[in-house]
Amino acid sequence: DVKVTQSSRYLVKRTGEKVFLECVQDMDHENMFWYRQDPGLGLRLIYFSYDVKMKEKGDIPEGYSVSREKKERFSLILESASTNQTSMYLCASSFGSGGADTQYFGPGTRLTVL
Amino acid sequence: GNSVTQMEGPVTLSEEAFLTINCTYTATGYPSLFWYVQYPGEGLQLLLKATKADDKGSNKGFEATYRKETTSFHLEKGSVQVSDSAVYFCALLPMKTSYDKVIFGPGTSLSVIP
Numbered sequence: 001d002v003k004v005t006q007s008s009r010y011l012v013k014r015t016g017e018k019v020f021l022e023c024v025q026d027m028d029h030e031n032m033f034w035y036r037q038d039p040g041l042g043l044r045l046i047y048f049s050y051d052v053k054m055k056e057k058g059d060i061p062e063g064y065s066v067s068r069e070k071k072e073r074f075s076l077i078l079e080s081a082s083t084n085q086t087s088m089y090l091c092a093s094s095f096g097s098g099g100a101d102t103q104y105f106g107p108g109t110r111l112t113v114l
Numbered sequence: 115g116n117s118v119t120q121m122e123g124p125v126t127l128s129e130e131a132f133l134t135i136n137c138t139y140t141a142t143g144y145p146s147l148f149w150y151v152q153y154p155g156e157g158l159q160l161l162l163k164a165t166k167a168d169d170k171g172s173n174k175g176f177e178a179t180y181r182k183e184t185t186s187f188h189l190e191k192g193s194v195q196v197s198d199s200a201v202y203f204c205a206l207l208p209m210k211t212s213y214d215k216v217i218f219g220p221g222t223s224l225s226v227i228p
């Protein structure tokens with residue numbers, strides 16, 4: 001089975017802190033994604049990556065950056081956390097054949113910024 | 115632009131009741147359509163999908179048919195169980211989109227009571 005793991009289930013940080021969220025997948029997937037999930041808004045794409053060292057902005061990239069130094073790992077970075085970044089963050093990966101591949105999700109990290 | 119609209123929740127049903135969750139979409143051409151499910155405390159997982167008009171996706175007793183004429187992909191199950199309590203997301207992958215960038219609806223929360 002595909003497994004996508006996220007470094008923390010719950011995280012509490014203070015305004016202005018630099019925050020790292022880590023995601024690892026074990027199925028050699030090409031594509032990896034970071035979403036945030038907020039009530040009533042569904043999932044919104046922050047960034048995605050289709051290859052090592054490649055990244056593309058999603059719909060809401062402001063205030064975030066990403067890093068993909070290895071194929072299996074995709075990190076989301078909040079350079080200076082703000083209270084409006086309190087949310088559930090979901091990482092996902094997919095094979096990347098371009099044929100409507102299934103996205104596999106991690107369990108999520110619930111981030112609270114005080 | 116591309117978008118997904120779902121019926122608002124929460125939906126509360128008694129066990130063995132019939133379930134319909136409505137989903138309509140806006141997209142050019144022939145997108146691929148998905149239903150993902152999120153059980154409490156977990157990430158999303160694919161429930162079913164359909165990649166062309168008139169296709170029917172099915173899994174775990176759930177079904178949805180890709181209706182191009184009504185731009186809909188309604189989710190149905192004949193007899194729900196308590197274990198079906200979850201949040202259900204309708205999603206689409208636009209035509210000619212690289213990297214599996216899926217667009218998610220806002221989600222519909224389902225509670226099934228014994």
